[in-house]
Amino acid sequence: xxxxxxxxxxxxxxxxxxxxxxxxxxxxxxxxxxxxxxxxxxxxxxxxxxxxxxxxxxxxxxxxxxxxxxxxxxxxxxxxxxxxxxxxxxxxxxxxxxxxxxxxxxxxxxxxxxxxxxxxxxxxxxxxxxxxxxxxxxxxxxxxxxxxxxxxxxxxxxxxxxxxxxxxxxxxxxxxxxxxxxxxxxxxxxxxxxxxxxxxxxxxxxxxxxxxxxxxxxxxxxxxxxxxxxxxxxxxxxxxxxxxxxxxxxxxxxxxxxxxxxxxxxxxxxxxxxxxxxxxxxxxxxxxxxxxxxxxxxxxxxxxxxxxxxxxxxxxxxxxxxxxxxxxxxxxxxxxxxxxxxxxxxxxxxxxxxxxxxxxxxxxxxxxxxxxxxxxxxxxxx
Numbered sequence: 001x002x003x004x005x006x007x008x009x010x011x012x013x014x015x016x017x018x019x020x021x022x023x024x025x026x027x028x029x030x031x032x033x034x035x036x037x038x039x040x041x042x043x044x045x046x047x048x049x050x051x052x053x054x055x056x057x058x059x060x061x062x063x064x065x066x067x068x069x070x071x072x073x074x075x076x077x078x079x080x081x082x083x084x085x086x087x088x089x090x091x092x093x094x095x096x097x098x099x100x101x102x103x104x105x106x107x108x109x110x111x112x113x114x115x116x117x118x119x120x121x122x123x124x125x126x127x128x129x130x131x132x133x134x135x136x137x138x139x140x141x142x143x144x145x146x147x148x149x150x151x152x153x154x155x156x157x158x159x160x161x162x163x164x165x166x167x168x169x170x171x172x173x174x175x176x177x178x179x180x181x182x183x184x185x186x187x188x189x190x191x192x193x194x195x196x197x198x199x200x201x202x203x204x205x206x207x208x209x210x211x212x213x214x215x216x217x218x219x220x221x222x223x224x225x226x227x228x229x230x231x232x233x234x235x236x237x238x239x240x241x242x243x244x245x246x247x248x249x250x251x252x253x254x255x256x257x258x259x260x261x262x263x264x265x266x267x268x269x270x271x272x273x274x275x276x277x278x279x280x281x282x283x284x285x286x287x288x289x290x291x292x293x294x295x296x297x298x299x300x301x302x303x304x305x306x307x308x309x310x311x312x313x314x315x316x317x318x319x320x321x322x323x324x325x326x327x328x329x330x331x332x333x334x335x336x337x338x339x340x341x342x343x344x345x346x347x348x349x350x351x352x353x354x355x356x357x358x359x360x361x362x363x364x365x366x367x368x369x370x371x372x373x374x375x376x377x378x379x380x381x382x
Contacts, residue, residue: 036130037327039108041081042067043101047114047136048089050237050263053290054310055112057377059135060084062314063110070322089234091115102127108321110134111145115194115234118143130324132317137196139343147320147336148345149313151353153197156306157204159355160285163304164256165208167283168217177255177283185221186256187247189240189264193231196342201260201287202229221251235260237267244268248275254282262286262293262305269301289356289378294365297358307364307378309352316348354378 044063046055064082071080083101087094091114098120101109109124111117112134121143124131131138133145164186171179188205191198212218222228223246232240240259248254259265265286272282279300286293289307296302316335323331336346356364356378365372366379 036108036324039321039325040071040075040078041083041105042108042110042321043083043085043098043104043106044110045085045087045094045097045101045120046112046134047087047094048235049086050089053292053377054288054308055086058310059112059314060086062310063317066314066318067321070318071325074322074325087114089114089236091117095120098123102129108132108324110317110321111138112136113138115192116140121145132320133343133345134317135197135313137340137343137345139196139345144344146345148340148343148347149317149320149336149350150197150348151308151313151350153200154204154207155351156287156308156353157201157206158208159204159306159353160201160258160287160304161205161208163285163355163357164218164258164283165212168212176280179255182216183219184217184255185219185251185253186258187221187244187251187254188229189243189257189259189268190229190231191235191260191264192233195235198231198260200342205258218256221247221254223247232264235263237264240264241267241271245271245275256283258285260287262288262290262302265302265305266290266292266296269296272301287353289365291372291377294356294361294372294377297356297361300358304355304357306353307356309350309378312350312352313348316350320348 044060046060049056067082068080083104083106085097085101087097094114094117098109098111102123107129109129109131111120111131113136117138118140121131121138130147131145133148135150137148137150138145167177167179171181188202190202209218213220220228222230230243232243244257257268259268265284268284283303284301285304286302287306289305293302293305297305320332320335323335336348338347338349340347340349354364364379366377
């Protein structure tokens with residue numbers, strides 16, 4: 001449990017994936033639920049503890065600290081309660097958690113969806129509770145979250161693709177993956193098909209690789225020829241690893257594995273170790289900047305990852321919560337300037353992302369006595 005007494009933070013270990021953060025200054029508040037004006041009970045619902053360590057290691061902490069910081073002065077002696085839940089990768093569990101939050105009086109939901117979360121949005125709308133879609137959009141064409149704050153996943157895919165393309169720039173001088181001039185086989189291991197980020201990542205990737213694919217320098221392979229792209233339900237690393245093993249039995253000369261995130265990349269690397277592959281034998285991408293994948297980059301197993309600065313979207317989310325508390329529509333509009341074509345939610349899309357490779361490792365990764373740090377693992381965009 002985290003407890004704020006005055007303005008000092010005391011951290012105590014918890015076992016349950018539920019947290020109440022309370023500023024003990026007494027009093028209570030009334031708020032207008034239709035606008036969330038004066039809202040002092042906010043629910044944070046994140047999707048998983050794995051495969052990305054960032055949810056518990058960065059996003060949760062940043063959201064809690066920044067929301068508390070923004071509202072501490074506004075509340076002026078009233079209580080602030082933050083309800084925290086983690087679905088651990090189960091959409092049904094998240095729906096139950098959202099119901100619990102609503103029953104307990106949450107007047108703003110910050111929702112990093114696990115699977116299709118439109119039912120949660122529908123229920124919140126009936127109660128006039130605004131929903132902030134965090135990191136992943138919630139929009140099925142009929143129902144959408146009120147607000148959307150996330151990273152530019154298409155740009156992340158572009159960065160991953162640019163790294164792959166860079167390996168073809170001069171094969172005569174630099175060719176660690178033994179790439180050929182033509183017919184280099186690669187596979188796409190993407191996230192859950194229900195996650196719009198998967199669509200955006202692949203779109204960005206193919207934008208960067210369009211020339212290499214049209215010239216047949218890169219040949220996309222998969223489970224079948226008509227639909228080679230592979231989507232992994234729930235972004236489950238174990239499933240991704242099994243898929244790679246199947247692909248390698250069919251395409252033993254596979255050169256590149258584009259992996260959408262670090263969690264799946266780690267499981268794939270474990271499978272390659274068991275299959276007696278060597279570090280650097282296959283080019284492997286990722287994103288999130290987990291300690292596991294950064295360690296694999298050091299060891300030569302993973303080629304690159306894309307780090308995301310969670311501080312950026314957590315800060316914007318906290319500012320939005322503050323604006324909702326104040327019912328300041330002008331401030332809300334300024335915080336949400338973007339209009340992505342995949343959601344009708346009022347949006348902020350961050351580009352605070354950057355690639356990490358062995359070449360820029362020391363500049364981009366937080367180290368202490370050569371040990372990768374859990375908090376603020378990536379240093380941020382420079």
